[in-house]
Amino acid sequence: MSTVNPTFPATKSIFHTLHKAPHSKPFNHVPNHILIRRPRMSAVQSKVLLHDDRSSSTTFPPPAPPPPKQIELAYPVAIEVDKVTEAELKENGSRSTRRTKLVCTIGPATCESDKLEALAVGGMNVARINMCHGTREWHRAVIERVRRLNEEKGFAVAIMMDTQGSEIHMGDLGGAASAKAEDGEIWTFSVRAFNSPCPERSVSVNYDGFAEDVKVGDEVVVDGGMVRFVVVEKTGPDVLCRCCDPGLLLPRANLALWRNGSLVRERNAMLPTISSKDWLDIDFGIAEGVDFIAVSFVKSAEVIKHLKSYIAARSRGNNLAIIAKIECIDSLKNLEDIIQASDGAMVGRGDLGAQIPLEQVPAVQKKTIQLCRQLNKPVIVASQLLESMIEYPIPTRAEVADVSEVVSQGADALMLSGESAMGNYPEKALAVLRSVSLRTERRWREQKQHDTMELPAIGSSISTYISEEICIAAARMANDLDADAVFVYTTTGHMASLLSRGRPHCPIFAFTPTGSVQRRLNLQRGVIPFLLTFTNDMESNLNRTFFLLKARGMIKSGDLIVVVSDILQSIQVIKVP
Ligand SMILES: Nc1ncnc2c1ncn2[C@@H]1O[C@H](COP(=O)(O)OP(=O)(O)OP(=O)(O)O)[C@@H](O)[C@H]1O
Ligand SMILES: CC(=O)C(=O)O
Ligand SMILES: [K+]
Numbered sequence: 001m002s003t004v005n006p007t008f009p010a011t012k013s014i015f016h017t018l019h020k021a022p023h024s025k026p027f028n029h030v031p032n033h034i035l036i037r038r039p040r041m042s043a044v045q046s047k048v049l050l051h052d053d054r055s056s057s058t059t060f061p062p063p064a065p066p067p068p069k070q071i072e073l074a075y076p077v078a079i080e081v082d083k084v085t086e087a088e089l090k091e092n093g094s095r096s097t098r099r100t101k102l103v104c105t106i107g108p109a110t111c112e113s114d115k116l117e118a119l120a121v122g123g124m125n126v127a128r129i130n131m132c133h134g135t136r137e138w139h140r141a142v143i144e145r146v147r148r149l150n151e152e153k154g155f156a157v158a159i160m161m162d163t164q165g166s167e168i169h170m171g172d173l174g175g176a177a178s179a180k181a182e183d184g185e186i187w188t189f190s191v192r193a194f195n196s197p198c199p200e201r202s203v204s205v206n207y208d209g210f211a212e213d214v215k216v217g218d219e220v221v222v223d224g225g226m227v228r229f230v231v232v233e234k235t236g237p238d239v240l241c242r243c244c245d246p247g248l249l250l251p252r253a254n255l256a257l258w259r260n261g262s263l264v265r266e267r268n269a270m271l272p273t274i275s276s277k278d279w280l281d282i283d284f285g286i287a288e289g290v291d292f293i294a295v296s297f298v299k300s301a302e303v304i305k306h307l308k309s310y311i312a313a314r315s316r317g318n319n320l321a322i323i324a325k326i327e328c329i330d331s332l333k334n335l336e337d338i339i340q341a342s343d344g345a346m347v348g349r350g351d352l353g354a355q356i357p358l359e360q361v362p363a364v365q366k367k368t369i370q371l372c373r374q375l376n377k378p379v380i381v382a383s384q385l386l387e388s389m390i391e392y393p394i395p396t397r398a399e400v401a402d403v404s405e406v407v408s409q410g411a412d413a414l415m416l417s418g419e420s421a422m423g424n425y426p427e428k429a430l431a432v433l434r435s436v437s438l439r440t441e442r443r444w445r446e447q448k449q450h451d452t453m454e455l456p457a458i459g460s461s462i463s464t465y466i467s468e469e470i471c472i473a474a475a476r477m478a479n480d481l482d483a484d485a486v487f488v489y490t491t492t493g494h495m496a497s498l499l500s501r502g503r504p505h506c507p508i509f510a511f512t513p514t515g516s517v518q519r520r521l522n523l524q525r526g527v528i529p530f531l532l533t534f535t536n537d538m539e540s541n542l543n544r545t546f547f548l549l550k551a552r553g554m555i556k557s558g559d560l561i562v563v564v565s566d567i568l569q570s571i572q573v574i575k576v577p
């Protein structure tokens with residue numbers, strides 16, 4: 001380990017600097033007053049503004065907020081990064097680190113500390129808890145264990161809470177782990193609540209309108225088609241159904257009704273996206289400080305806006321991100337608005353495949369990934385990626401091809417569901433996601449593939465437009481120059497996310513002073529989030545970062561770095577001294 005060197009040389013080898021300050025040439029057409037209203041200003045601007053007469057209401061540009069205090073930091077301040085990523089950087093160099101992020105659903109197979117640790121070591125970036133199952137106490141214990149591992153073992157695993165939603169689902173089978181439905185058997189689906197244990201071949205249904213809505217001849221599709229029934233008779237609150245596709249019924253499995261080849265959207269379509277139970281779970285998530293809330297069965301952007309304003313009022317200063325789950329037929333009509341209103345999206349292929357014909361699911365997946373990229377929102381692809389690994393230690397070739405395709409399509413993250421929640425091989429499944437991602441990403445880079453996706457302007461102000469352009473240009477420069485990394489100093493994570501949108505071939509080292517921003521960046525493809533306090537003196541930031549990263553073996557002299565600054569709105573290309 002190197003010792004502190006107070007005379008560590010200043011950055012010398014800047015051989016190219018594109019300085020996009022407000023008055024430089026490329027933005028001559030931009031009226032100054034708009035630029036000066038940016039929330040953060042360059043050091044030069046700050047100084048000028050300090051001499052403004054702030055009390056005068058006629059002054060133009062209008063009074064700006066005071067510049068951020070510049071704290072001079074002693075040389076070695078701590079830099080924190082997830083220890084698994086650190087090991088990967090040391091071992092393989094930055095170019096070969098994994099870009100695709102991995103989400104694991106935590107269930108009975110993985111809820112203990114040793115199992116959670118094994119997943120974290122295996123590359124889990126986000127732990128997902130599904131409020132469809134288990135009690136709040138159970139979930140609280142999982143959250144506490146993840147937090148403790150982060151603190152004690154140096155991981156940076158984020159927590160995602162997934163709501164139940166109020167679509168139609170079965171009850172909990174009176175406590176049984178599962179129930180087998182055989183071909184031709186008659187089962188009773190009832191709106192009555194049963195005492196446990198349930199009467200034989202009976203399940204309760206959470207939706208009170210169920211018996212009124214169904215018609216004889218309707219198909220009841222359980223768990224996206226794992227089991228199927230046909231309605232043969234209705235008697236009061238009970239609906240008698242004959243099993244036509246036998247299989248295992250699991251507690252709280254989702255139910256979809258089909259009639260004449262299409263989904264029944266009657267009064268059940270009026271069920272709220274966020275149920276009263278979900279609101280309690282959301283309060284729980286806010287209180288526990290989870291990083292993401294994934295909202296099930298989102299139908300419109302309004303519900304996301306409503307939830308965001310609720311959260312903003314309750315969790316001051318918190319960085320809770322809302323992920324819209326695209327998993328119902330109604331979400332498809334409003335896809336763009338929903339994604340725009342959210343902080344990210346998840347393609348929930350499980351429930352989606354119960355609501356639209358299966359052969360349409362791949363197109364929805366592809367479209368959602370594309371829209372998310374264009375609108376700069378991270379996107380997770382979920383369900384059945386490695387379904388056979390619930391039972392077997394190796395995946396099918398088709399599953400491997402599917403995972404590889406999702407990575408090629410440019411998704412930010414892959415998710416394990418039953419494979420990690422209740423499967424026999426959670427760590428092996430995670431290892432498959434990791435190795436397939438790495439191999440697919442490498443092939444992409446080796447073939448020097450540049451994707452040609454149009455990235456439209458998305459910001460509403462000139463300053464956000466400048467940020468977007470800088471990030472697109474920086475990503476392209478990094479590819480053309482074969483850079484080892486892009487560095488970005490970011491307080492809100494926004495610049496890091498814009499860089500991720502440009503999908504450079506090298507990783508993005510995002511330095512942020514806030515733990516919640518660091519964890520939130522765990523969902524962005526190609527971003528390695530570091531916790532680091534920085535100032536608005538870019539040269540000192542860079543020198544400090546080079547010093548700290550070199551000392552830890554995460555970069556080395558001669559590495560080529562593209563540096564993007566939020567503060568200066570600039571791009572620099574630097575060889576690490
Ligand atoms: N906390 C838990 N307790 C018990 N079992 C769980 C838990 N979480 C998940 N499982 C089991 O793992 C399976 C897959 O979990 P997952 O949460 O991914 O379900 P899903 O049906 O894909 O998601 P969703 O309900 O959001 O559509 C569940 O069907 C359930 O059997
Ligand atoms: C993940 C999820 O909710 C689904 O696939 O339905
Ligand atoms: K859910």
Ligand SMILES: [Mg+2]
Pocket residue numbers: 296327348350351
């Ligand atoms: Mg679902």
